[in-house]
Each structure stands twice: as C-alpha cells, then as structure tokens.
Amino acid sequence: xxxxxxxxxxxxxxxxxxxxxxxxxxxxxxxxxxxxxxxxxxxxxxxxxxxxxxxxxxxxxxxxxxxxxxxxxxxxxxxxxxxxxxxxxxxxxxxxxxxxxxxxxxxxxxxxxxxxxxxxxxxxxxxxxxxxxxxxxxxxxxxxxxxxxxxxxxxxxxxxxxxxxxxxxxxxxxxxxxxxxxxxxxxxxxxxxxxxxxxxxxxxxxxxx
Numbered sequence: 001x002x003x004x005x006x007x008x009x010x011x012x013x014x015x016x017x018x019x020x021x022x023x024x025x026x027x028x029x030x031x032x033x034x035x036x037x038x039x040x041x042x043x044x045x046x047x048x049x050x051x052x053x054x055x056x057x058x059x060x061x062x063x064x065x066x067x068x069x070x071x072x073x074x075x076x077x078x079x080x081x082x083x084x085x086x087x088x089x090x091x092x093x094x095x096x097x098x099x100x101x102x103x104x105x106x107x108x109x110x111x112x113x114x115x116x117x118x119x120x121x122x123x124x125x126x127x128x129x130x131x132x133x134x135x136x137x138x139x140x141x142x143x144x145x146x147x148x149x150x151x152x153x154x155x156x157x158x159x160x161x162x163x164x165x166x167x168x169x170x171x172x173x174x175x176x177x178x179x180x181x182x183x184x185x186x187x188x189x190x191x192x193x194x195x196x197x198x199x200x201x202x203x204x205x206x207x208x209x
Contacts, residue, residue, distance in 0.1 A: 003075050003082040004090055011068040011091040015098020015115060018105045019060040020045050020053075027053050033108060040102075041110030043145045043203060058114050061099065065118025068095035073168065085171025092119040092176065096183055111187035113149045116180060120156065123173065126166040127159045143202040146191035153184035 020040045024032035028049045033040050035048035042061065046054035072091035076084030096112040096119065121128030134155055135148035142148070157177040167173060185192070194200040 003079040003087060007072045007075055007087050007091050008094045010071055011094035012098035013103070014064050014068050014071075015095035015100075016102035016104045016109070017064065018099070018102045018109050020057045020110060021105050023053050023057055024049050037201070039110055040105070040108065042114055046203070061110070061114035062118040062121075064099065065092070065095055065115040065120075066122050068092065069119060069122035069168065076169070083171070085167075085169040085173075088123060088169055089171075089173065089176040092123060093179055093183070095119065096180065100183070100187055111149070112184060113145075116153070116184055119180070122168060123176075124163070124167045127156065127163055130159060131156055139203070144195075144200055145203050146188050146195065146200060150185055150188050150192070153181040157181050 018040050020032050020042070024030060024035075024045065030048075032044055032048050036044045037047075038044070042054050042058045045057045068091040069088055072087040073084065076082055076087045096115050098109075099112045099115045100109050101107040102109040117128065117132060120131055131152040135152035137148070138151050139145055139148035157174060160174050160177040191200060
C-alpha cells in the first residue's frame with residue numbers, strides 16, 4: 001500500500017512538470033496557455049511558438065510517461081511483496097493526471113496525449129506502436145490532431161482485449177486501459193464539441209516557424 005502511494009505521488013509530480021509552459025516562457029516570453037487554444041501541449045506550442053519548441057515539448061512529455069513507468073518498475077523490484085503490474089498502472093494514470101492538472105501550474109495543464117504515448121509504449125510497446133501509427137494516419141488524413149488522439153485512445157482498450165503479450169509486467173490491463181482512454185477523451189471534450197459542430201481546428205506546418 002505504501003509503495004502504491006509513493007508511486008502515485010512521484011508519478012503525479014513528474015506529470016506536473018509542464019514543459020510547454022516552461023519552454024514557452026523561456027523561448028517566446030509568454031505562457032503558451034495565454035495563446036491559441038489555451039492548452040499547454042504540443043499542438044498549441046506548434047501554433048504559438050513554433051516547430052522547435054513543439055518538438056522539444058513532445059519529447060519531454062513522452063519522457064515523463066517513460067520515467068514514471070521506470071520508477072514504478074524500480075520500486076516494484078525493491079518492494080517484492082508489491083504487485084508490480086499495479087504499480088505500473090498507478091504510475092501511468094497518475095502521471096497523466098499530473099500532466100492534465102499540474103500542481104506546479106495552478107492545475108491547468110495539457111491533454112496528456114504525448115505523456116500517454118510514453119506510458120503506452122512502456123506498458124506494452126506493441127500496443128503503443130499500433131496506437132501511434134493509427135493516430136498518425138488519422139492526423140494526416142484529417143489534419144486534426146484531436147481525431148487521431150481520440151481514436152487512438154478508444155482503440156487502446158480494444159487492443160488490450162486481443163493482445164495478451166509484450167506487457168512490461170504480466171497482469172490485467174483492461175480496466176487500466178479504459179481509465180486512460182476515458183482520461184484522454186475527457187481532456188478532449190471541447191474538441192469533441194467542435195468536431196460535432198464542424199468547427200475543429202486543423203493543423204498545418206506551413207505557417208509555423
């Protein structure tokens with residue numbers, strides 16, 4: 001129980017380190033949450049600050065998910081009586097919640113897509129890569145990041161039902177995958193409204209620095 005609480009706190013704090021806010025202030029002199037969609041994530045960084053800042057943000061946010069899972073694995077190896085699969089799942093959920101509601105930035109963060117990618121690839125590299133390719137294809141076809149992100153999130157629990165192998169730790173991941181999917185879809189609720197209204201923003205690399 002203690003190990004679970006420690007993992008949850010550490011993963012949440014890691015998630016709360018919002019690189020888009022830090023980088024936008026350093027590289028452009030403003031808080032990215034004050035521009036564009038108001039979201040502290042890679043897409044808004046691309047629109048408001050540029051390609052370089054967006055790329056750095058993307059990498060750092062993915063690494064947050066990776067590091068959180070590695071720490072959970074490390075603690076699981078130390079505390080032998082603890083369910084390592086449960087620790088991995090707690091870390092995955094907590095780091096995304098931290099990214100979405102960062103304690104260091106007034107609980108206003110990003111949508112957790114890049115961090116989720118890090119979590120997925122670490123939890124099960126095969127499922128993570130399938131979701132990534134699926135999302136990228138939809139993003140290219142629709143020119144909407146939200147479509148790819150939401151669709152990949154929904155695909156994740158489905159894949160969990162049919163792919164029983166390649167998990168970082170053997171265990172039951174269906175409920176975990178559903179929770180992650182719900183988090184991502186919930187974080188995209190405004191995008192869903194715009195998609196239904198036909199007013200969702202499209203992404204373009206032509207007008208970015």
